[in-house]
Amino acid sequence: MTEQRKDILDMLAAGKITAEEAEQLIAALERDQAPAAAGHDARPKGKVKYLRVVVDATDNGEPSRVNVRVPLQLLRAGVRLAALVPPQALVKANASLSDSGVPIDLTQLKPEQLEALVEHLDEVTVEVDSPDATVRVFCE
Template identity: 35%
Template sequence: MAEERLRILGMLAEGKITTDEADMLLEAMASRTMQTSVEEVKPTNGFAKCKYMHIRVEPKEGKSSERVVVKVPLALVKAGLNFSKLIPKEAQTKVQESMDSKGIPFNMSEMKFEDLEEMFAVMEDLSIDVDTEESTIQVFCR
């Protein structure tokens, strides 16, 4: 950057460009440098630490349901995958009921990408546990 600035000032001193042109070039160079530094600093979000969303369904003793373990890379969600389609309807209903019973307003079918980022950031520190007669459902991020 210093070399470019000296070159512009040298062209001005030699009379090859006017002061207005030199000013315009220096401003363009400064804004390009500022834009590059802003792009390098990316804000951290829920996806920074959390790499996978885990969904576990453990059947209770004596019940006929199967054990299910799903590990979803959050990069898929980040790429625009519809989150609610990853979770079975029964599990969605149970999660919805559990969230409602705890006073947490949450509707999976109306989620937006921004909501997902916020949710995954929060889920790094907690998990959603749903206990039914048939099974135990656990949703968490790691």
């Protein structure tokens, strides 16, 4: 219960306002809170279509900016395409990744898991701030 709602109910209990007035005040409070909540999480859930990567940096005194927008549908299609990679190619890729210091077993990565990852990307927001660069990864 919010502080304002509690105040209204206290006033009602103390007899300072009538039940109708309390109802009107609570309704007005809810109207005010709805846009505020929408502003806090402005992205409508389930409606996101794009993965955005925005990088603002300063390189040798020159400002640089990378702004990439990728449709989530493209990520899903890519996952399906990646599922066609033959196992022998995955074994070679594993060996190369291991040699490069990235010990990831790609054969353990199932297409369903990747699809689930893409499905939940809309809830992901990554922000990295450093003195020279700002990186934002989000969905819209």
